[in-house]
Amino acid sequence: MTxxxxxxxxxxxxxxxxxxxxTSIVISVIYMxxxxVNLTGNGLSMWLLIFRTSPKTPSIIFMINLTLTDLALGAALPFQIAYQLQGYHWKLGPKMCSVLTLVFYTNMYCSILTMMAIGIDRYxxxxxxxxxRQTRFRKSIAVLSCLLMWGVVLSVLYPLMTTDLTFEIQELGITxxxxxxxxxxxxxxxxxxxFLFSMVFVLFLFPFCVTTFCYISVIRKLARDSKTVQKKRAIRLAIIVVLVFTVCFAPNNILLLTHTVLRLFYKESIYMAYKLxxxxxxxxSCLDPFIYYFASKDFRHKLRQIINLKSLNSMDSMKMERKESFYSSHYPVESPEGEHSKMRSTT
Structure with missing residues (x-):
């Protein structure tokens, strides 16, 4: 800050x-x-979630919301790549800078809140x-929840929309x-x-605690009552979600808070670490499709059809449906025979 x-x-x-x-080249290569991966994986995911997955359960609605934010980030990244490769010189004006910055942080915090919603739904x-049973998320509530997430995130990030985020550094000749x-x-x-409290504690730490509680509770429940396949899949999903939080979200939010405090009160900086x-x-945005794979039974089946993975024969598929039907968080649950016949007709 200056x-x-x-x-x-x-x-x-x-x-x-x-x-x-x-450093600029390394960051640009990572963004590339x-x-x-973002546009390929989430493009396929969006197509499967919208056109090939039915019914649109609350979890599917949340996944569509998450995929939408990921695709927005994928569309914005090329501008960031150009900015990096031009030596941190922004040429597209203040409004475009605000849009790009807003997309970055909206993706992060909408992803966090959406993963919390998926965790609550599974819990x-x-x-x-x-x-x-009578108070579960239904379609209308799920849609309203997604709109509420966007409203909360945009309200917190409002200063990014109303401020000129460009800055001319005369000694380097860059903006x-x-x-x-x-x-x-x-x-x-x-x-x-x-501003910092809302970003770090409201939009990150609180959802992280809620999400962790939900998945630990799910794993404990399945460890007592479920078969091996269902339990392993739930554990993999929990590992991926925690991995996304700890690798993708936690370092950025912790370093953002630390860097801002150092700049405001001690005139110190850890900006390179924050930038990385x-x-x-x-x-x-690259890991989210794996969340869909382990969180949605219908998404798994449709993806296997698309990429022609014949890992389950007819009898195994029917047995798997019977094992999962009691614990599935996607409702209403279709019978194994109905799902199997639908898969044959679409193959």
Whole structure:
């Protein structure tokens, strides 16, 4: 954070980042790989979720919402790649900078809240199937929940939409985009504190705790009552979700809070570490299709049909349906015979 550009003096850590060509290339290459995997995996996922998966259960609606945010990130990443390769020189103006920054952080926090919603849905469907039978997420509530997520995230990130996030660094002859922030972006230290608290604690830490509780409860329930296949699949799903939180989201939010406090009160910087963590936060968009695979039985079947994986014969498929039907969180559950005949007709 700084004042106006005429009186600004770049700190050594941030200057080193801007002048380090190798770091810029590495980050750009990671973004290129993420873009390719993101658009391919989530494009296929969106097609399967919208056109090949039925009925549209609450979990499927949440997955569609998550895929939408991932595709938006995939569409925005090429602009970030160009910015990096041009030496952190932004040429597209303040409005486009605000849009790009908003897409980055909206993807992160909408993903976090959506994964929390999927975890809650599975918790209610598996751990509390009778007690909450009448209060489960239904389609309309799921849609409203997605809209509420967007509303909460956009409300917290409102300063990013109303502030010029570009900054001219005269000593390097570049104009940055969200790499150097004006201290008067927010009116006071208390406003900065509220902004950071909302991002780190409300949009990250609280959903992380809720999601962890839900998946631990699901695993404990299945460990007591379920067959081996269902239990292993639930454990894999929980591992992937926790991996996304710990690798993609936790470092960025922790470093964001640490870097901001250091800049506001001690004039220190850990910006290079934060920049790298922001890069790795984008990897969540590549891991989300794996969440769909383990979370949705219908998604698994349709994906296997598309890529011609004949891993289950007819009898195994029918047995698997019988094992999973009691604990499935996707309702209403179709009979094994009905699902099997539908798969034969669409193959």
């Amino acid at each position: 004042g106006n550009s005429s009186s600004f003096k770049l700190d050594n850590t941030t200057r080193a980042l801007f002048l380090n060509v190798n 790989i993420v873009t390719a 209610l469907g598996i751990v509390r199937p009778m007690r909450f 940055t985009c969200f790499d150097v922030l004006k201290k008067d972006m927010l009116p006071s230290i208390s406003a900065w504190a509220a 963590s922001l890069c790795f936060s984008c990897l969540n």
